[in-house]
Amino acid sequence: MQRVWGGREMERVYGRSLPDAHLPFGESWEIVDRENEHSVVNHGPLAGATLHELWMQRREEIFGAGYDGHPRFPILIKVLDARDDLSIQVHPPVDLAAGLGGEPKTEMWFIADCDPGAKLYVGLKNGVTRADFEKAISDGTVADCVHAIHPQPGDSIFIPSGRLHAIGAGFLIHEIQQNSDTTYRVFDWNRMGLDGKPRELHVAQSLASIDFDDFEPAMDTPDGDTLASCTYFKTVRKALAAGETIANPDGGRFSILSVVGGMLESASGRRFAKGQFLLLPGNAQPLRALENAVVLQVTLP
Known part of the structure; x- marks a missing residue:
């Protein structure tokens, strides 16, 4: 934009x-x-489907159980x-x-x-x-x-x-x-x-x-791997050595991966480089780091 x-x-x-x-x-x-902006699947049998279509039509299958009450x-x-x-x-x-x-x-x-x-x-x-x-x-x-x-x-x-x-x-x-x-x-x-x-x-x-009692905050100190955790999302930072894998923390529920550095490879051979984002469906197979990598993993509490 x-x-x-x-x-x-x-x-x-x-x-x-x-x-x-x-x-x-x-x-x-x-x-x-959003109403006028949608992520679109770019690979595989669901290519062309929007995130909204998946959320409304195949929610439990792709994202996992327990996410009722969210229209988008x-x-x-x-x-x-x-x-x-x-x-x-x-x-x-x-x-x-x-x-x-x-x-x-x-x-x-x-x-x-x-x-x-x-x-x-x-x-x-x-x-x-x-x-x-x-x-x-x-x-x-x-x-x-x-x-x-x-x-x-x-x-x-x-x-x-x-x-x-x-x-x-x-x-x-x-x-x-x-x-x-x-x-x-x-x-x-x-x-x-x-x-x-x-x-x-x-x-x-x-x-x-504006919160007029919010004075001079500092950058956050991570709690282990956790950078932020609230009602709306949880973000962790994972440092992977070459050959290590990353999977959904709750196997049956989705997560979103953001590749900060390095490269990941899926079980099917697709590669995800620095600056790429992917939605890992529930029950998906782990991804492997082809080299030392840093990944943000975002989940919905």
Whole structure:
């Protein structure tokens, strides 16, 4: 997807062919089941079927038991290429989202790559009050209120609904999130969009959603292999030596694999390289690392 803050790192780092030779691309939705965007099976007897069709028609067979109550596949996974700062934004908390006309969105970021000195903006600086923040909106100085962090490749951070945040310039990020597309921009660096006009801001919704008690969070410390675990998803990072295998943690239920580095091979001989994503059905055979590999494995609690 074209974004004013995007670039061409997915082409350079992952060897992907981008739709246009010159425009900036900021997002690739890897695992998605939205009304107008769908992942599509690209191999085997189900090739051409959408993720939504599989979820609605073959749920227990492919994904496993116990996933009733979700009208759409409940996880959305993206790759984000930020060559410029994203807007300072927030996603609405679950208890406010419907009243604001949106959907709640909790997410996490895994830093696949970043430039030296690149910054994430997360939470408020110590001591910033709501009144201070509202004045900064009027003055065009919101960035002065937001806490900045300098992460390294391989770091991660959990972004619950209500946490003020922005990805700075110089990041390639894997984003795991609830299946939602509601974002409230509160500040966009006083810049123009791709159409030469200021992008829409959502100041009232943002002020209603921001957690004004969220001060200066740090990057997360993993709990063993676990990077994030919440009601909506669990993400673990697996380091595999050549020859080791990875399988679904609950054999009868699916998982999603994101190859951060190295290469995996399926039992049928298909290979998955750095930057590729796959949905491993319930009861699927394990995949083997052809070389030392790092893999994110995402499951639905």
